[in-house]
Amino acid sequence: MFMDKETALMPRYIYRCKECEGSFMTVHGITEDQDHCELCYSSGTIFRIPQMPSVKIMREEAGQLTREFIEDSKRTLEQHKKDLKKEEHDQ
Numbered sequence: 210m211f212m213d214k215e216t217a218l219m220p221r222y223i224y225r226c227k228e229c230e231g232s233f234m235t236v237h238g239i240t241e242d243q244d245h246c247e248l249c250y251s252s253g254t255i256f257r258i259p260q261m262p263s264v265k266i267m268r269e270e271a272g273q274l275t276r277e278f279i280e281d282s283k284r285t286l287e288q289h290k291k292d293l294k295k296e297e298h299d300q
């Protein structure tokens with residue numbers, strides 16, 4: 210149910226509940242705030258767990274590298290195709 214495009218762009222937050230000692234991840238707008246536990250439905254018992262910024266950066270860098278690699282592979286393939294066509298024309 211969280212797979213629509215708009216939700217995917219929204220920030221994810223991890224909360225921990227003092228009542229049931231469970232933690233859960235939720236998605237909401239940056240200006241909104243979750244006020245109840247999704248596990249035991251207590252309200253006012255949860256607090257947000259700050260996510261490590263370094264983890265986020267590392268993930269983004271990894272994603273960037275993967276994209277660059279894919280783009281590079283595409284370019285190589287395109288060049289290959291061009292070369293093949295050129296050879297056909299030459300014959």
Ligand SMILES: [Zn+2]
Nearest residue numbers: 226229246249
């Ligand atoms: Zn709870």
